[in-house]
Structures are given as C-alpha cells and as structure tokens.
Amino acid sequence: MNEPVRPDDPPPSETGDAAAAVPPQVFRQAVEQAALAISITDAHAHILYANPTFERVTGYAQGEVLGHNESILSYRVTPKIVYETLWAQLKRQRPWNGLLVNRRRDGSRYLADLTITPVVDEAGQTTHYLGMHRDVTEVHRLERQVQNQKTLIESVVDAAQVAIVLLDENERVLLDNQEYKKLIGDLGGEPAAVLLATLRPEIERARARRRSLANREVLVQQAGRAPRWFSCSIAWFEEQDVSADAFYEPAKRNYVLLTIQDISELKQQQEAIRINGLRALLAEQERIQALRETLAGAVYQLEGPLNILAAAVKLQDRRKEAGADDPLAAALEEAVRNGRETLDTLRASIPDGAGEQALPVDLNTVVRDILKLSTPRLLAAGVVVDWQPAPELPAIPGRVTQLSTLFKQLVDNAVEALHESRGGPRELRVATLGGTDHLEVVIEDSGPGIPDEWRFKVFEPFFTTKGADQHHLGMGLAIAQEIVARHGGTLDIDAAYRSGCRMRVQLPCASGGPA
Ligand code: FAD
Numbered sequence: 159m160n161e162p163v164r165p166d167d168p169p170p171s172e173t174g175d176a177a178a179a180v181p182p183q184v185f186r187q188a189v190e191q192a193a194l195a196i197s198i199t200d201a202h203a204h205i206l207y208a209n210p211t212f213e214r215v216t217g218y219a220q221g222e223v224l225g226h227n228e229s230i231l232s233y234r235v236t237p238k239i240v241y242e243t244l245w246a247q248l249k250r251q252r253p254w255n256g257l258l259v260n261r262r263r264d265g266s267r268y269l270a271d272l273t274i275t276p277v278v279d280e281a282g283q284t285t286h287y288l289g290m291h292r293d294v295t296e297v298h299r300l301e302r303q304v305q306n307q308k309t310l311i312e313s314v315v316d317a318a319q320v321a322i323v324l325l326d327e328n329e330r331v332l333l334d335n336q337e338y339k340k341l342i343g344d345l346g347g348e349p350a351a352v353l354l355a356t357l358r359p360e361i362e363r364a365r366a367r368r369r370s371l372a373n374r375e376v377l378v379q380q381a382g383r384a385p386r387w388f389s390c391s392i393a394w395f396e397e398q399d400v401s402a403d404a405f406y407e408p409a410k411r412n413y414v415l416l417t418i419q420d421i422s423e424l425k426q427q428q429e430a431i432r433i434n435g436l437r438a439l440l441a442e443q444e445r446i447q448a449l450r451e452t453l454a455g456a457v458y459q460l461e462g463p464l465n466i467l468a469a470a471v472k473l474q475d476r477r478k479e480a481g482a483d484d485p486l487a488a489a490l491e492e493a494v495r496n497g498r499e500t501l502d503t504l505r506a507s508i509p510d511g512a513g514e515q516a517l518p519v520d521l522n523t524v525v526r527d528i529l530k531l532s533t534p535r536l537l538a539a540g541v542v543v544d545w546q547p548a549p550e551l552p553a554i555p556g557r558v559t560q561l562s563t564l565f566k567q568l569v570d571n572a573v574e575a576l577h578e579s580r581g582g583p584r585e586l587r588v589a590t591l592g593g594t595d596h597l598e599v600v601i602e603d604s605g606p607g608i609p610d611e612w613r614f615k616v617f618e619p620f621f622t623t624k625g626a627d628q629h630h631l632g633m634g635l636a637i638a639q640e641i642v643a644r645h646g647g648t649l650d651i652d653a654a655y656r657s658g659c660r661m662r663v664q665l666p667c668a669s670g671g672p673a
Contacts, residue, residue: 195270197289198277203228206286215293217263228289231270233261244274251276251284257294268295321418323350329414341418345378345386350416352378353390361392370394375421387425391417433530436562440531443563446509451633453508454619457501464497514560518553521561521590521597521665528565529588532573539577539584546589554597554667556645564641564649567634568601568661575605575659585658596647596664604658613651 177185189196195212199205205223213219216231223230232241236259247254253275260270270291277286312333315322321338323331331350341349354361356376364371370393378386392414399409471494474487529536529545536543569586576584587602608616615621619636635649642649647665 192290194290194292197223197228199228199287199289201284201286203287205230215262215268215291216260222263231258231260233259233267235259235267248274248276248284248287251278257298258291260291268293269298270294319419321349321420323416323418325350325414325416327412327414329354332413338418341420345380346383349418353388353416353418354392357390357392364392365394368394375425385422386420387422389419389421433527436527437531439559440562440566443559447563447633447637450508450637453504454633457504457508458619460497460501460504464494464501467497468494514557516555516557519556519558519561520551520553521556521599522547522551524556524558524561525565525588525590525599528562528569531566532569535570535573536586539573541573541576541584541586544585544587546587548590548592548597551590551592551597552667554665556665560641560644564638564663565599565601567638568663571634572601572603572605572659572661575603575607579605594667596666599663599665600660601663602655602658602660607656607659608651610653613653616651617649 190209192209193211195215196207196209197205197212198207205226205228208216208218208220208223212223216223218230240256240258244254244256253273255271255273258270258272259267261267271294272289272291275288275290276284277288279285312335315333315335318335318337321341322335323338324333326332329350331348338349345352353376356378357371357374360371360374370391372391374390374392376388376390378388395413395415396410397413398404399411401409403409467490471487471490474484474490526545526547529543569588572586576586583604585602585604587600589600589602591598591600612621617635617639619633621636639649642663642665645665647663649661649663652660652662
C-alpha cells in the first residue's frame with residue numbers, strides 16, 4: 159500500500175522522486191495500455207514481459223514469447239553489424255534506437271522502429287532491458303515512394319535536352335539539371351539570373367495575370383563570346399510549407415520553374431535564310447535599278463534630239479503663218495508627236511520603286527544586314543569595318559527594301575572608293591545615332607573623298623566621276639537621294655570631313671514625309 163499524500167507535503171518533484179507520486183499500478187497500467195509494443199527482458203534479452211500492443215504487432219501471445227530471446231523476431235535480412243552496434247551501445251549502458259526487419263508469428267515481415275533502454279540497478283548493473291517499438295512499414299513505404307519518385311523525376315530532368323532550373327521566391331537555385339550546369343560553364347555565371355533580368359518586365363506582367371510565359375526568345379551577348387539565343391519558358395507554382403510551424407497553420411512556398419532551350423543554331427539558320435532572302439531581294443532591286451537607269455538614260459538621250467526637232471517645228475510653224483504651206487513642216491510635226499509618244503511610253507515603262515508599304519523599321523537591323531551581306535566584298539577589299547550601332551534606337555516608319563537598297567548603295571560606294579585609294583588605311587566606319595525628331599546613319603570611308611565642287615553634283619542623275627568604260631551611269635546616288643526623299647529625310651556629304659568621305663542620312667522618327 160502507498161502512503162497517502164498530505165496537503166502540506168512538498169511536491170514529489172521537489173523531493174527528487176516524482177515517480178513516488180504515481181501509484182505503482184499506474185506504471186503497470188500505463189505499460190499495459192500503451193500504444194507502443196513494449197517488452198521487458200533480462201540482461202540476456204530473454205523476454206520477461208510483453209504488452210498487448212506487442213502481441214498485436216508481432217502476432218505472438220505473451221505466453222508464446224516468455225523466456226524466448228527477442229531474436230525470435232529477427233529476420234535474416236537485418237545485417238549482423240546492426241545487432242553488433244545495438245549490443246555495443248547497450249553494453250555501454252546507453253539506449254539504442256534503430257530500424258530492424260522483424261518477422262511476425264505468421265512469417266510476414268515488418269519494419270520495426272525500436273528503442274532499447276538498459277535498466278540499471280543501484281549497484282550500476284544492467285539487470286533488464288526495456289524494448290519499445292512500432293511498425294513503421296507504411297511510413298517507410300511512403301518515404302521510399304517519395305524518394306523513388308524524386309529520383310525518377312531527377313533522372314528525367316537530368317536526361318532532358320533542355321536546361322531546367324527550379325528557383326525559390328528569391329530566385330535562388332534549388333535544383334538544376336546537367337544541361338543547366340553546362341550553361342553555367344558556357345555563360346560564365348548564373349544563367350537564370352542573366353535570362354530573368356532580360357525578361358523582367360514580361361515576368362512582372364505575367365505574374366500579375368497569374369499566367370506562365372512560354373517560348374520567350376532571349377539574346378545573350380557577352381564580350382569575347384559568340385552571341386547566344388535562348389528560348390525560355392517560365393512557370394510559377396506553390397507548395398505547402400512542410401515545416402513544423404506550418405502544421406496547423408498551412409503556409410505556401412512559391413517556386414519558379416525555368417526551362418531554357420539553346421536555339422542559337424536555329425537562329426543562325428534563320429538568319430542565314432533571312433540574309434539570303436535579302437540578298438536575292440536586293441539583287442532583284444539592282445536588276446530593276448539597272449533597267450530604270452537604262453530606260454531613264456534612253457529617255458534622257460532621246461530628249462535632246464527631240465527638243466532640237468521641236469525647235470525646228472516651231473521655226474517652220476512661224477513660216478507657215480507667213481502663208482507657206484510646207485509638207486516638210488507637217489512631217490516634222492508628225493515626227494515630234496511620235497517621238498513624244500515614244501518618250502511617254504518609255505517613261506511609263508520605267509519600273510516604279512515606290513510600291514512598298516511603310517512599316518516600323520529598326521535601322522540597326524537594316525544596316526547590320528547590309529554589312530553582313532557586304533562582308534565578302536569588305537574582306538576581299540581588306541577593309542576594316544567599325545560598326546557602332548546606337549544601343550537604343552526607336553523603330554521608324556520606312557520601307558525596308560528601299561532602305562536596304564539605299565545603305566547597300568552607300569556601302570558599295572564606300573568600298574569602291576576605298577578600293578581606288580592606293581596605300582593608307584582602308585577603313586569603313588558605320589554608325590547609327592538616335593535623336594528626338596530624326597535618326598541618323600553615318601557612313602564614313604577613308605578613301606579619296608569627294609571634291610567640294612562635286613558635293614551637290616554627285617546627286618544629279620547621270621553624273622559620274624568614273625569613265626564610261628567602267629559601266630557607271632551615275633544613278634546610284636540619285637536613287638539613294640530619291641529613297642531618302644521618299645522617307646522625308648535628307649542625304650548629304652559632310653563638307654567638314656577631310657579624311658575621306660562622310661555620308662549622312664537623316665530619317666524622321668515619325669511618318670509625314672513624302673510617300
Ligand atoms: P545473435 O546470435 O542473437 O546476436 C548477434 C550478435 O549480437 C552477436 O554476434 C553478438 O555480438 C550480439 N549479441 C547478441 N546477444 C547479445 C548479448 N546478450 N550480449 C551481448 N551481445 C549480444 N532483435 C530483433 O531482431 N528484433 C527485435 O525486435 C528485438 N528486440 C529486442 C529488444 C530488447 C529489449 C533486446 C535487449 C534485444 C532485442 N533484439 C531484437 C536483439 C536480439 O536479442 C538479438 O540480439 C537479435 O535479434 C539478433 O539475433 P540473432 O539470433 O540473429 O543473433
């Protein structure tokens with residue numbers, strides 16, 4: 159019988175014997191009714207006691223295990239080293255916790271999460287062991303399943319031909335694949351940071367609308383490295399916070415999934431196709447231009463004699479008024495009329511270059527394309543090109559083919575001038591400059607330049623400084639001038655430039671010039 163507890167007695171915890179406050183049968187009942195499989199053994203692991211949960215978990219009735227070693231539950235797959243570790247720990251009178259594969263009475267196996275505590279008497283001797291275990295087979299199965307799925311996902315992600323990276327809400331990398339790792343080496347930094355920075359305004363808009371971003375093309379240009387194109391897709395998703403804090407108050411974590419595909423090769427192919435298309439278009443333009451030059455030249459050549467003929471008719475007319483009825487005058491009149499009709503027909507058959515529709519044009523692209531197209535010629539002529547595009551250039555209303563023809567003409571002229579200059583550097587400097595009302599393109603060569611007295615004449619049709627044997631009709635700059643005028647701009651030669659020739663094209667930012 160326990161001593162009754164009096165009200166003025168100090169609490170049992172203060173006396174250092176809290177267990178004394180609990181009647182001994184409560185300890186027994188607690189063990190009996192515990193939801194854990196509890197067993198008590200002697201110092202050799204022979205079972206002296208097993209609770210009902212032990213019976214339920216193992217399938218053995220208490221009477222069947224009493225006096226048996228706990229090894230009655232052991233199954234051969236648990237490595238020997240586990241038991242050796244278990245016993246080494248117990249021999250040091252330390253509790254041991256670990257996982258063992260146990261076999262039930264019916265032969266089925268389960269995973270036991272077991273804790274063994276040595277019971278030490280006042281003399282410091284281990285007299286008993288207390289074993290407590292629970293069946294964690296299902297927990298283990300789920301853990302393994304999650305692990306397997308994770309491994310599977312990681313293998314699939316790793317094997318993917320696109321770079322994949324998972325970022326937390328602060329855009330720190332949580333997970334990436336092999337392709338992404340390769341990109342780190344290629345770009346010499348964190349690819350996600352570079353690409354997301356470029357897409358930032360779009361990202362903000364997409365996030366606000368809770369939409370993902372698909373196949374956004376990003377150009378990465380780094381000094382000393384070839385430009386690279388990437389197609390990026392971004393998706394956002396939420397995950398339940400798994401921390402203990404969020405157990406009763408669920409919280410969410412946000413993640414960013416970025417997939418990156420290197421499309422540089424595709425872009426190069428597209429670019430080559432585009433440049434080839436432009437080359438074909440400009441070749442066609444040149445053919446049309448040659449036809450225009452020839453027809454305009456023919457009209458020009460015919461106009462002279464026809465004017466003389468017309469003057470002769472006028473002279474004859476005056477004589478006719480004096481009363482003379484001259485059949486020669488009638489024939490001449492007929493010839494002039496026919497001649498004018500022929501000239502009108504010729505003029506009408508000169509192909510019109512103004513049919514193209516005006517669209518927003520990026521001058522940097524147009525000029526860059528022309529330089530690309532002219533690369534073989536520039537290389538063959540040993541010309542050093544200094545291309546300085548304005549970093550920010552608004553699109554202007556323009557006709558791409560006509561503007562391409564214009565800049566091709568100016569670059570061709572510069573290359574030809576450089577070709578002629580003997581000795582000295584062969585330099586071509588091309589720059590685009592932004593402005594509020596107009597944009598400017600400057601084409602500068604280190605050739606012989608254009609003398610002051612020809613500064614305006616060179617824009618006249620059929621004016622050429624080259625001999626006729628060189629097949630120059632002198633229409634190139636006239637056509638260039640015409641294209642610029644159609645865009646409402648100006649084309650002039652910088653008189654102050656003395657180290658060669660500097661052509662300056664100014665084009666208005668807004669439409670409104672002549673069609
Ligand atoms: P054993 O021949 O029994 O032992 C393997 C190795 O363990 C031996 O080489 C030896 O180094 C060491 N060892 C074994 N017994 C002792 C000992 N008394 N003193 C020092 N070293 C020893 N095992 C289970 O498989 N499942 C259980 O649920 C389980 N519960 C246990 C609960 C308690 C309270 C205790 C004390 C032990 C428990 N054991 C349990 C361990 C069990 O007693 C056996 O050691 C184990 O099952 C291995 O048995 P075995 O016949 O395969 O090898």
